[in-house]
Structure formats: C-alpha cells, structure tokens
Amino acid sequence: NAGVTQTPKFQVLKTGQSMTLQCAQDMNHNSMYWYRQDPGMGLRLIYYSASEGTTDKGEVPNGYNVSRLNKREFSLRLESAAPSQTSVYFCASRGTGGFQPQHFGDGTRLSIL
C-alpha cells in the first residue's frame, strides 16, 4: 500500500547545484502535483500535471522544471539551486471524478547552502 512515494527524503545541496526530486504513485491517478511547504505560508503549488503528457505552472514555478515521465512518475528538477528553495517538497496525486482528495507523499526536506 505504497500510495505516493518520494525520493530522496533528505538532501543538502550547495548553491548552483542541480538535482531531481522523484515521485511515483501506484494508484493509477491521472493528476499529479508538486508543492513546497514553508513556515507560515502553507503549501504552495509549484507545478501540476492533469494527465500523462501535460504539465502546467502553479503559483510558484520559477526556478523549477517538471517531467511527467509516464502515468506513475512526476519529477521535479532544480537546475541551479538557490537558498530560497530551501523547503519541504511534497508530491501528491489525485484520481478523476468529482470531489476526489489529493494523496500526499512523505515529503523531501531540501536544504540549500
């Protein structure tokens, strides 16, 4: 019963380094999402993918890119990490149909020095 799986759980980067956060879901959901969680600001949507092959910007997309590799996987890439991107990143997925909730992964705690 994995649900949404994120890797890695923790990562420390230096400014300017790049990395990719991985997310996979096993619930056959069409929609997938990437959020960042910062103190006092709740969760903010970075990018989302309504279905395989499509991606759209959310509220805070600058500095990030995403890839919907297939129906299961949705990755988030930081091309040149900045200290302002220090955050906890959550991936989520959602099934189709009305009033479906989003299911979240455990999060990736990312620190950029």
Next chain:
Amino acid sequence: AQRVTQPEKLLSVFKGAPVELKCNYSYSGSPELFWYVQYSRQRLQLLLRHISRESIKGFTADLNKGETSFHLKKPFAQEEDSAMYYCALSGSARQLTFGSGTQLTVLP
C-alpha cells in the same frame, strides 16, 4: 482567484475543551473544501471533506456559503489531536489552494 484564510497560526486548548479551527475562503463558484492534518513529521492526510458530511476522529466541519466559511470543530479535544491543520479549496481547475495552516496544541 481562489483564496483560503486561516486566521490563527497557533491555537492551544486544554484536553477536554472544545476546539474550533477557523477557515474562510474566497471563490466565485461552488467550492470543494477539505481539511488536511499533518502530525509531527508525517505526510499530510485527508481529515474530512465537505461533500461527505462526515465526522472523522470526532471532528466535523460545515460549509457555510453565506459566511464563506468551513470551520473545523471538535467538542472535546484530545492530546493526540495536536497537529498542523490545513484548510484547502479545490476550484474548477481541480487545483488545491491551501491556507497557511493552524498549529493546534492540546495541553494536558
């Protein structure tokens, strides 16, 4: 545009006391509203959604369209209820907009 406001960042109550976490929203259409809970260092979990009209772990929330509110209530708080609570709204684009969260602490 859709917006969710949780006016209280921190809320402390004593065990056995009633608790109400406030949530107000702004959305022009018919919203889908949810409460998510995040226990310490765990993933966000769905607590309840307005369409289900259910009570989960003793919590209830009623959608008040006139006041554009979706407050979360529990008559008798328990220590295990201590967590971060997020109110969230899903609009026509099926994107979730979260409030900034309320950290609930239930004191013994």
